[in-house]
Amino acid sequence: MALFQYIVGRFVSYFVVLFIGLTITFFLPRLMPSDPIEQYIFELQSQAGQTMSPDEMANLRETLSQIYGLDGSLVSQYLGYLERVILHFDFGPSFASFPAPVIGFIVRALPWTLGLLVTTTLIAWTIGNLIGLRAGYHHNSRAATVMEVVGVALYPIPYYIVALVLIMVFGYLLSIFPLTTTIRPGPLTFAKMRVILYNSVLPALSIIVVGLGWNILSMKALSFAHKEEGYVTFARLKGTPSRTIMNSYVGRNSLLPQITGLTLSLGAIFSGALLIEILFSYPGMGLLMRTAASSGDYNMLYGTILVTIFAVATATLVLDLIYPVFDPRIRYR
Amino acid sequence: MIRLNNIVATYTTTRGEVSAVDGVNLEIPTGKIIGIAGESGCGKSTLLKVIYGDLIYPLALKTGSVQYGFDSFGQEVTTSDIKEYWFKRISYIPQSSMSSLNPVIRINKQFTDHLDPSTDKAKVLEDVRAYVQKLDLPPEAIDAYPHQLSGGMRQRIMVAMGTFFNPDIILADEPTTALDVVVQKGILLLLMGLQEETKSTIFFVSHDMGVHYQITHKMLIMYAAKVVEFGDSDIIFTEPLHPYTRMLIESLPTIGDDHLRTGVSGRPPSLWEDLTGCRFAPRCPLATELCQTTEPEFKEYRRGHFAACHYAENTYQSSEIAILYDHHPQNQSPE
Known part of the structure; x- marks a missing residue:
């Protein structure tokens, strides 16, 4: 019963967060001084190089208002917006590639970002924690010191610098990997998977390298602290094998904050990969956001922002639901 | 019989080495509850660690060894291989x-x-x-x-x-300190009952003399890294040989006696100093010239009752000690 209440509570707060996110995304652009319709008409006119008659102009305004969902009162606009977004996942048409719907772009970009970032974040997290645990547990050994130096050296480098260095070395000087991502559309065959992997090596590497540094450092600090706990001493005095102490005692306890960190970084992957995707022209959400921002494609921008909100909220929800599995002290309350 | 052979245990610090247990030589009968008492820093816990064989940096066994009184494959188990018997033949009950x-x-x-x-x-x-x-x-x-x-x-x-x-040997390092008295009593009775049944040897560290009085068969009193007295608890609590032991017991309240408890004034010497003579001499109301210069030998005065005091054989009454104590220069109020 307590478990049921806990889960219902988490879901309620999840939907509240999503709702607030939706609402802010709706009202924020309407508070901006620029009007997308006027802007569009202005662009149209300057491109065409001729003026429209007032009648045509009014007609166009009305049509655009309808398409953009900008007709009627603010309340009816809001309700229409909620209905479209929640029930149909319809973020409206893209302004830049009118009238293609925004959702189509997002659906195409999403697998790229998710594939690249979920994989790299998980790889960096797993390897970083395995190394960090060993470095913290055997903190006197030479290998531990080396690993810590590696962590300290990697962690402060911004990942776009790592990306640039990798492009320079492996893409330009050695020409082992491509400079930018080029993948031809077509069905997902085994050969295409290989092309995708080949093109993803450098962007993946730059994210892993930097994430690794942070994970090593934090896990090392955590396991070094937990090593001094009374239960670790007692386990040693019991004659528990060193491996068991490292994994079940030091590792298990140090992992709890790291799981929180993993979930939060999974939620932040959309914004996190922005520069990587731009640098490698990787066709994911980051590139989409950037293109939308530079071309004034509001619908596209809001669509991507909403998906990001959805992702962060979902990651937090998942954390809340699974955390008690890792830490029995959390009660379903 | 558990033998402690000339144990010197040192801690390595940035200032150098310091001996927290300094020359303990004892034969301890098995199947008893052995109480270890003394002030903080006297070496109780270090002695326990040495007996358990938990010698990790900065603690090291400088000289000596422990013989545990049980064999394995015909070889008597000593400090060097006791680790293999952790939680098999020797176990440990932690404080918290x-x-x-x-x-x-x-x-x-x-x-x-x-x-x-x-x-x-x-x-x-x-x-x-x-x-x-x-x-x-x-x-x-x-x-x-x-x-x-x-x-x-x-x-x-x-x-x-x-x-x-x-296990044959159980080490308990203040196992009831963190508990309230009711729970404490339950745990103590439990330990006593289990010992009665299995006849294992329990080393029981506590600075609560009342608890020692209740549960121990033998007492081992430590002062400034040395054992100053060892013997049967009932004798130690009624006729102690060492003035330090006597003063520790004096500090215990008894029902109906409402005179002020004095305790042992002063502090134990720093183990960093060059310690000559009896280590308790600066605080001892009975100390003489001899005590300042010559270290008393730890020897058997009565059957099974050991002490390290030049005047162990002088049977002072506690009232006499109290008078001497009041006249001790250290305890005179400055006027």
């Missing part, structure tokens, strides 16, 4: 049960994770479930996480862990 249990792992797993991988753990846990019932714990308690049990239950779990494998 809250911090000594891993909070994220069930107790049953912690009960068995030191066992040989080939052991049938399910079978062991069946026996553990039956065993903890004897210790007034519900059998389900071992399937719980530590935070789900009360402080008293957790300490019973620690006692169960320390005694389940039926």
Whole structure:
């Protein structure tokens, strides 16, 4: 019963967060001084190089208002917006590639970002924690010191610098990997998977390298602290094998904050990969956001922002639901 | 018989080495509860660590060894290989049960994770479930996480862990300090009952002389890294040989006696100093020239009753000591 209440509570707060996110995304652009319709008409006119008659102009305004969902009162606009977004996942048409719907772009970009970032974040997290645990547990050994130096050296480098260095070395000087991502559309065959992997090596590497540094450092600090706990001493005095102490005692306890960190970084992957995707022209959400921002494609921008909100909220929800599995002290309350 | 052969245990510090246990030579009969008492920093816990064989940096055994009085393959077990018998023939009950249990792992797993991988753990846990019932714990308690049990239950779990494998020697480092008196009494009675049944040897460290009086068979009094007295508890508590022991006992309240407890004034000497003579001399009301210059030998004055004092044979009455004590220059109020 307590478990049921806990889960219902988490879901309620999840939907509240999503709702607030939706609402802010709706009202924020309407508070901006620029009007997308006027802007569009202005662009149209300057491109065409001729003026429209007032009648045509009014007609166009009305049509655009309808398409953009900008007709009627603010309340009816809001309700229409909620209905479209929640029930149909319809973020409206893209302004830049009118009238293609925004959702189509997002659906195409999403697998790229998710594939690249979920994989790299998980790889960096797993390897970083395995190394960090060993470095913290055997903190006197030479290998531990080396690993810590590696962590300290990697962690402060911004990942776009790592990306640039990798492009320079492996893409330009050695020409082992491509400079930018080029993948031809077509069905997902085994050969295409290989092309995708080949093109993803450098962007993946730059994210892993930097994430690794942070994970090593934090896990090392955590396991070094937990090593001094009374239960670790007692386990040693019991004659528990060193491996068991490292994994079940030091590792298990140090992992709890790291799981929180993993979930939060999974939620932040959309914004996190922005520069990587731009640098490698990787066709994911980051590139989409950037293109939308530079071309004034509001619908596209809001669509991507909403998906990001959805992702962060979902990651937090998942954390809340699974955390008690890792830490029995959390009660379903 | 457990033999402590000339044990000198040192801690390595940035200032150099300091001997926290300095020349302990004793034969301890098995099958008894041995109380170890003394002020903070006198070396009680260090001696316990040496007996347990838990010698990790910065603690090191400079000289000496412990003979545990049991054999393996015809060879007597000593300090060098006692580690192999941890929680088999020698076990340890820590002070704080809250911090000594891993909070994220069930107790049953912690009960068995030191066992040989080939052991049938399910079978062991069946026996553990039956065993903890004897210790007034519900059998389900071992399937719980530590935070789900009360402080008293957790300490019973620690006692169960320390005694389940039926060790010859049990070391208990202030196992009841963190508990309230009612729970404390329960744990002490439990320990006494288990010892009575199994005839194991328990080393019991505490600075609560009242607790020592209640449960120990033998007492070992330490002062400034040395053992100053060792003997049967009932004798030690009635006719102590060493003035320090006497003063420790004097500080215990008795019902109906409402005169002010004096305690032992002053502080033990710093182990960093060059210590000559009797280490207790600066605080001792009976100290003479001899005590300042010559270290008293630790020897048997009566059968099984050892002490390290030049005047152990002088039978002072406690009232006389009290008078001497009041006239001791250190205790005179500055006027």
